[in-house]
Amino acid sequence: MRTNYKDDFPLLKNSTAGGKPLVYLDNAATTQKPAQVIEAVKEYYEQYNANPHRGAYPLSEKATEVYEAAREKAAEFIGADSPEEIVFTKGTTESLNLVASSYGLDNIREGDEILISIEEHHSNLIPWQAVAKTRNARLRYLYTDENGKLPLEEISAKINARTKIVAVTQVSNVLGIVNPLGEIVRRAREVGAVVVLDAAQSIPHMPVDVRALDVDFLAFSGHKLYAPTGIGVLYGKKEHLRKMQPLLFGGGMVDDVSEQDATFAEGPSKFEGGTQNVEGAVGLHAAIDYLEGIGYERIGQIESELTQYALTRFHSIPHVTVYGKESGNNRAGIISFNIDGAHPHDVSTILSADNVAIRSGHHCAHPLMRHMGVNATCRVSLCFYNTRDDIDILIESICKVREVLGLELK
Numbered sequence: 080m081r082t083n084y085k086d087d088f089p090l091l092k093n094s095t096a097g098g099k100p101l102v103y104l105d106n107a108a109t110t111q112k113p114a115q116v117i118e119a120v121k122e123y124y125e126q127y128n129a130n131p132h133r134g135a136y137p138l139s140e141k142a143t144e145v146y147e148a149a150r151e152k153a154a155e156f157i158g159a160d161s162p163e164e165i166v167f168t169k170g171t172t173e174s175l176n177l178v179a180s181s182y183g184l185d186n187i188r189e190g191d192e193i194l195i196s197i198e199e200h201h202s203n204l205i206p207w208q209a210v211a212k213t214r215n216a217r218l219r220y221l222y223t224d225e226n227g228k229l230p231l232e233e234i235s236a237k238i239n240a241r242t243k244i245v246a247v248t249q250v251s252n253v254l255g256i257v258n259p260l261g262e263i264v265r266r267a268r269e270v271g272a273v274v275v276l277d278a279a280q281s282i283p284h285m286p287v288d289v290r291a292l293d294v295d296f297l298a299f300s301g302h303k304l305y306a307p308t309g310i311g312v313l314y315g316k317k318e319h320l321r322k323m324q325p326l327l328f329g330g331g332m333v334d335d336v337s338e339q340d341a342t343f344a345e346g347p348s349k350f351e352g353g354t355q356n357v358e359g360a361v362g363l364h365a366a367i368d369y370l371e372g373i374g375y376e377r378i379g380q381i382e383s384e385l386t387q388y389a390l391t392r393f394h395s396i397p398h399v400t401v402y403g404k405e406s407g408n409n410r411a412g413i414i415s416f417n418i419d420g421a422h423p424h425d426v427s428t429i430l431s432a433d434n435v436a437i438r439s440g441h442h443c444a445h446p447l448m449r450h451m452g453v454n455a456t457c458r459v460s461l462c463f464y465n466t467r468d469d470i471d472i473l474i475e476s477i478c479k480v481r482e483v484l485g486l487e488l489k
């Protein structure tokens with residue numbers, strides 16, 4: 080059985096610095112792209128680039144065909160009832176802003192409650208702050224416990240008759256822990272609340288089935304899923320999308336336009352004003368094909384084993400704090416840590432001298448940092464193309480940090 084996928088990724092094959100191979104461990108920020116995706120985009124521009132839905136000539140019809148084929152593929156990938164439930168956006172941020180600005184503003188009234196978690200990325204937090212302020216509604220939080228988990232009692236306590244929207248991440252981009260979505264949805268359904276799921280950090284690592292999850296909306300980004308930047312998906316149940324107002328007005332999203340009014344197209348194109356990112360959609364289609372070729376079972380096996388190996392290695396290093404106590408099989412390969420006496424930015428700079436790429440900072444999760452009692456963390460985020468050698472090089476480099484900073488080692 081294949082254990083090393085780096086050869087599928089040109090950048091990983093060719094990138095060295097000072098004779099050292101790249102150890103890329105910032106996959107939660109963005110993933111590298113397999114040759115299959117790069118070739119698909121290249122072929123699009125070489126053979127059938129045109130503006131989709133606008134030309135009555137073969138090239139435009141082909142561009143339309145591949146754009147809509149990508150929509151069908153995305154629908155199938157997440158188990159949507161139909162491609163009509165798939166809106167292409169720039170990414171998770173745009174998807175979540177669309178839900179908040181359209182569905183949120185239309186359905187939240189004074190005194191209603193919007194419930195999010197303290198783990199939310201700013202793109203699933205600030206839009207809800209804006210809706211709550213505009214509608215004089217209450218924004219409430221589910222707080223993680225000392226282990227970085229959302230306690231079930233916190234979920235049942237915070238979801239009540241006034242809760243109209245529950246918007247949560249399936250996996251935190253800081254802690255990597257998989258949230259108890261089943262319990263959240265069950266409780267939300269009891270009070271008739273709508274569930275918005277941020278799947279940016281879950282869908283690269285685990286199968287997502289919107290019908291099985293029974294969420295009303297789901298958002299993810301192509302670039303975290305081995306596809307190009309600039310393409311993302313908002314899944315929405317048809318009954319919601321049908322009633323929602325578009326955010327961007329322009330070409331391709333209208334039915335009729337008079338001097339003083341406009342009526343809008345049916346289906347997802349209502350939300351896709353302007354010329355769309357066809358190359359991104361083509362790249363997303365190719366990325367999904369690539370992932371399905373490997374299969375989530377194999378991806379999960381590799382990543383769970385590697386995460387557990389990394390956690391074991393981390394726990395052997397003195398002066399290192401790892402945040403989140405879940406083991407490898409209930410967390411995506413995201414590990415946030417700090418080294419006593421070392422600022423995360425210094426740590427990532429020192430690691431980069433060994434050509435090890437990790438992220439340091441607040442990870443667009445200021446409230447979570449405060450809740451954790453830290454200003455910032457270092458973050459390792461691995462995926463199936465990483466290897467044990469990558470982890471060994473990472474740990475060896477981390478073990479040098481305190482010495483480089485002149486801190487005592489014992």
Ligand SMILES: Cc1ncc(COP(=O)(O)O)c(CN[C@@H](CS)C(=O)O)c1O
Binds near residue numbers: 169
């Ligand atoms: C849980 C979660 N939700 C939304 C987003 C936004 O995705 P965009 O593709 O940037 O729109 C992200 C992106 N997190 C990156 C960039 S801050 C990280 O390094 O963690 C995320 O992790």
